[in-house]
Amino acid sequence: MLNGKHITLGIETSCDETAVGIVADGREMLANVISSQIDIHTEFGGVVPEIASRRHLENINSVIDMALDEAGITIDEVDLIGVTYGPGLVGALLIGVAAAKAISFAKDIPLVGVNHMHGHIAANYIEHPELEPPFMGLVVSGGHTNIINVKSYNTCEKLGSTRDDAAGEAFDKVARVIGLGYPGGPKVDKAAKNGDKDAVVFKRVYLEQGSYDFSFSGLKTAALNYINTERQAGRDINVNDVAAGFQEAIVEVLVDKAVGAALEFDQKRIVMAGGVASNSRLRELISERAGEHGIEICAPSPVLCTDNGVMIACSAYYAYQAGERSGLDLDADPSLEF
Ligand code: KG4
Ligand code: ZN
Secondary structure, eight states: BBBOOOOEEEEEEESSEEEEEETEEEEETEEEEEOOOOHHHHTTTSSHHHHHHHHHHHHHHHHHHHHHHHHTTOOGOOOEEEEEEEOOHHHHHHHHHHHHHHHHOOOOOOOEEEHHHHHHHHHHHHHHHOOOOOOOEEEEEHHHEEEEEETTTTTTEEEEEEESSSSHHHHHHHHHTOOSSSHHHHHHHHHHTTSTTTTTTOOOOSSTTOOOBOOOHHHHHHHHHHHHHHHTTTTTHHHHHHHHHHHHHHHHHHHHHHHHHHHTTTOSSEESSSSSOOOHHHEEEEHHOOOOTTTTEEEHHHHHSSSHHHHHHHHHHHHHHTOOBBTTOOOOOOTTOO
C-alpha cells in the first residue's frame, strides 16, 4: 500500500521487451520501464527466441529495480504481482514467470498470471479513466489480430482472429519485401505518409460474409509479385506508394470488421490495442468510419500500444479484484487463447 492505494507491479517478457510497470489502484501509472532488445534482433531481421530469453534473464532484475525507483517505492509496498504467462515465446515467458514467482514467494505478495492479450486491452484503462466495459476490442499486434467483445473486465468473447498472419506480422513481412527493414510497422507507417494510397492497389480479403476472421498472408505474395513484375518491366518502384497501398489494404479490412462488429453487438465504443493500434492511418480511418455511426474510438498512446508492464499490472489488478489468484505452480503457456 502507498498512501492508501493498492500497488500492482506487472512483469512482461513474452517477446522481445523486458518490461515492468507499476500502477496504483489499477489505473494510475507510477512507473513504466521497457528494456527493448530491438537492436540485437534487427541484425537478424526478426526476434530470435533463444537470444530473447537470455536477454530477459540478464535484464529482469535491473528492470524491476528501475521500475521501483521510478515509482519511488520499495518492494515492500507492492500489494500484488502480475505477470504475463502466455501467449508468447515459451523461453521468454518463463523468465518473467520465474521472477514473479520468486518475488511472490520471498516477499509473500499475491500473484496473478495475466493473459498478454487481456493486458493489451487493459492498457486503455490507464489513459482513459472513464473507460469501463462493455466495449468492442480490436487487438492488433505482431502475433495476434482479434475482434473481441469485451463484456466485463474479466470476460472476453472472441469474435474473430487471423487465419494466417497477424496484422503486425504482415506489416513486418511486406516492409522486408519492399526494403524498409525491421521493425516494419512504424517504417511502413512513415513511408506511407509520403505515398499515394491509390497508386498501387492490393486486394482486400474479407473471407465469408459475416465473418470476423482475417487473412493477411496473401499480401506479402502480392507485394512480391508486384515488385517482380515492375522490375522485369524495367520500371522504378515507388516504395512510398507501395507502403501506402499495402497499409490501406490492411487498415480498411480491420476498420470495416471492427465497426461491423460494434454495430452488430450494439457497442458504442471500439477500444484498440496492440502494436498496430499505433498506426496513424488505422487511427484516422477508424475514427472517421466509426464516427459516422456515433461510435467512439479509444486507443492507448503509442508507448502503451506496444508491449509494456503497465498493461499487465492493470489487467492483474482487475483479475485480482474479481478473486483470481495464481500459485507457485503457475507455468508459461505459449499458446494461451484469448
Ligand atoms: O503488441 P506488440 O508490441 O507485440 C506483440 O505482442 O506482438 O506489436 C508489435 C507489432 C510489430 O509487428 C510492429 O511492426 C507493429 O506492432 N507496429 C506497427 C506500428 N507500430 C508497431 N504496425 C503498423 N504501424 C505502426 N505504427
Ligand atoms: Zn503484445
